[in-house]
Amino acid sequence: MIDLWAEAQKIFTRYPPDRRRSALLPLLHLAQERDGYVTKGGIDEIAGLVGISSAEVRGVASYYHMLKLQPKGRRVVSVCHNMACTMLGAEGIVSSLEGHLGIAAGETTPDGWVTLERAECLAACDLAPMLQIDYNEMVGPLTSESVVQVIEGLRGDGIAPERAPEAEPPPLVDSIELTAEDRALLHEDDPGRATARDDEEWE
Amino acid sequence: MPETRVVSKRFREHADDSFTIDRYLATGGYEGLRRALGEYTPDELVELVQASGLRGRGGAGFPTGQKWSLMPKDVSPRYVVVNGDEGEPCTFKDREIIERDPHAVIEGALIAAYAVRAEAAYIYLRGEFGLGFRRLDRAVAEAAERGFVGEGIAGGDFSCPVVIHRGAGSYEAGEETALLDSLEGYRAQPRLKPPFFPAVKGLFHQPTALNNVETVANLPQLVMNGTDWFRSWGTEKSPGTRIFSVSGRVDRPGNYEMSLGVPLPDLLDLAGGIRGGKSFKAVIFGASAPWVTDPEITLDFEAAAAAGSMLGSGSVIVMDETSCAVRMAYVTARFFNHESCGKCTPCREGTWWQSKLLERLERGEGRAEDVDVLTDVCDSMSDPQLPYAPKGNCFCPLGDGAAWAVRSAVQLFPDEFRAHVELGGCPFEPERAEERAAVA
Numbered sequence: 034m035i036d037l038w039a040e041a042q043k044i045f046t047r048y049p050p051d052r053r054r055s056a057l058l059p060l061l062h063l064a065q066e067r068d069g070y071v072t073k074g075g076i077d078e079i080a081g082l083v084g085i086s087s088a089e090v091r092g093v094a095s096y097y098h099m100l101k102l103q104p105k106g107r108r109v110v111s112v113c114h115n116m117a118c119t120m121l122g123a124e125g126i127v128s129s130l131e132g133h134l135g136i137a138a139g140e141t142t143p144d145g146w147v148t149l150e151r152a153e154c155l156a157a158c159d160l161a162p163m164l165q166i167d168y169n170e171m172v173g174p175l176t177s178e179s180v181v182q183v184i185e186g187l188r189g190d191g192i193a194p195e196r197a198p199e200a201e202p203p204p205l206v207d208s209i210e211l212t213a214e215d216r217a218l219l220h221e222d223d224p225g226r227a228t229a230r231d232d233e234e235w236e
Numbered sequence: 237m238p239e240t241r242v243v244s245k246r247f248r249e250h251a252d253d254s255f256t257i258d259r260y261l262a263t264g265g266y267e268g269l270r271r272a273l274g275e276y277t278p279d280e281l282v283e284l285v286q287a288s289g290l291r292g293r294g295g296a297g298f299p300t301g302q303k304w305s306l307m308p309k310d311v312s313p314r315y316v317v318v319n320g321d322e323g324e325p326c327t328f329k330d331r332e333i334i335e336r337d338p339h340a341v342i343e344g345a346l347i348a349a350y351a352v353r354a355e356a357a358y359i360y361l362r363g364e365f366g367l368g369f370r371r372l373d374r375a376v377a378e379a380a381e382r383g384f385v386g387e388g389i390a391g392g393d394f395s396c397p398v399v400i401h402r403g404a405g406s407y408e409a410g411e412e413t414a415l416l417d418s419l420e421g422y423r424a425q426p427r428l429k430p431p432f433f434p435a436v437k438g439l440f441h442q443p444t445a446l447n448n449v450e451t452v453a454n455l456p457q458l459v460m461n462g463t464d465w466f467r468s469w470g471t472e473k474s475p476g477t478r479i480f481s482v483s484g485r486v487d488r489p490g491n492y493e494m495s496l497g498v499p500l501p502d503l504l505d506l507a508g509g510i511r512g513g514k515s516f517k518a519v520i521f522g523a524s525a526p527w528v529t530d531p532e533i534t535l536d537f538e539a540a541a542a543a544g545s546m547l548g549s550g551s552v553i554v555m556d557e558t559s560c561a562v563r564m565a566y567v568t569a570r571f572f573n574h575e576s577c578g579k580c581t582p583c584r585e586g587t588w589w590q591s592k593l594l595e596r597l598e599r600g601e602g603r604a605e606d607v608d609v610l611t612d613v614c615d616s617m618s619d620p621q622l623p624y625a626p627k628g629n630c631f632c633p634l635g636d637g638a639a640w641a642v643r644s645a646v647q648l649f650p651d652e653f654r655a656h657v658e659l660g661g662c663p664f665e666p667e668r669a670e671e672r673a674a675v676a
Contacts, residue, residue: 093421165364
């Protein structure tokens, strides 16, 4: 289990003392690794560590492709569809995977195993057409057939889809005692607006 | 013509373990840093790099020594930042350098840090480079153990920590001021220049030497061998070698290091020539660069500029007769639309319109006037007047690049755009081969 507080103390030493905010991306990476995605709780924790508002943290996290604010699959498969890969058949790779997994690019399999996404150039055009697994391993050159084997090859990894689906993600608003006034402020009737509170400064 | 391996020499000859410190030290590693610290004052080092004519390998090609000399001497602290956020489509040389020769990046960064009297060196690494991050992280730890990073480097009185900062997926973070914003914990959006030229007001608003991975990887050998040696390759204005990332419709895509100024056919020979003996159509030096149809072009900054393009980050994307210009323009526009940071209107809206119009054309649902609308969108993003330089319509060069690339596609291949409208579909789809012949 990643101890975000302890990691933060180490990360802060890499930047000038009055520049704790530089630790934001490293901490967001760690929080995502710990929780599976960037959760509301993770955002609040980081905001507290860095000393800025949760809204600021969320604003940064939502900018970067690799940070997910919604639950993602246990494996993320990113298929490059940029210039070199397109010239060598990236669309065939995407449709082959969509057919095999039964989902469209941008979606996660119902069992929570794989999130399939289209990606812009991943800087491995010598492998085109290629894909990347979990923003780490690069695989290519692929064909519409071989890519299915690549995905099936992931099944022996111990986090295969035979497992029970993960528990429901935690609710957006943490369970705290709320007054009627709070509830009105939080627009409880409209959960999409329930994060409005983030916009206020932390201190 | 064989490769000229200077920067890539170590990792080509010792592919198995070039990333380890033992191999690095056994092949002359950290000697450049020792010599820089022992035999040069910081100012002499800046002069050496200026005299060598080394130009930035990231894309703009700005002279490295001149960049350093612009840093005010009386302001401290000062920083070195290495740009390892390689995101320009079809450029993959920095990734290979980082993964296979991480110590060269560290040594280069430290030489730069000594030259500009920096307090710390930060290496901003693209988030998707998982292997590169692990290798670089380990390399910094190994180098620190051997006394090359941290306090009292190589037993002297120069101290400099090296910090690896991992991005999280953003092309825009490769733009130098956006990179600094990202490194400071903000969204990767560009800053206004002036006043935020990195050399003057860079990281934490302090003077900063911001250089590309390949640029700093050149420094150790430059210090060891001197400017005459360095200038024995390349042209007068583009000295040295360059690692070209060759991709697209060639037989053996990959990184090939050659002297700057070699003709394109020599590079394509190394990459095995065009796939299946097809004929050459165009070469694209990275997504932002205007396309080039001259198959004999030489690969240096001046020749690329003379051909109405730019050498950019070293990517050489090869299109052959089977590659559809409209589809490539669409892929380019879709990319820029995806990566536009949203800070300025011409880029945020312009890339969206480009992408939508081109998608419609490629699907065969376009109208004849769509091509004019497309050109108009490009012109509003970047003034069509030559030369190719950011025109100030957009906040940073991302918008200009999107306009240049798409406009050049329309100008070079007007018939293909017309054919898409007339045929009501892409003439390059295999089943349309006969119709294509009829239109052409």
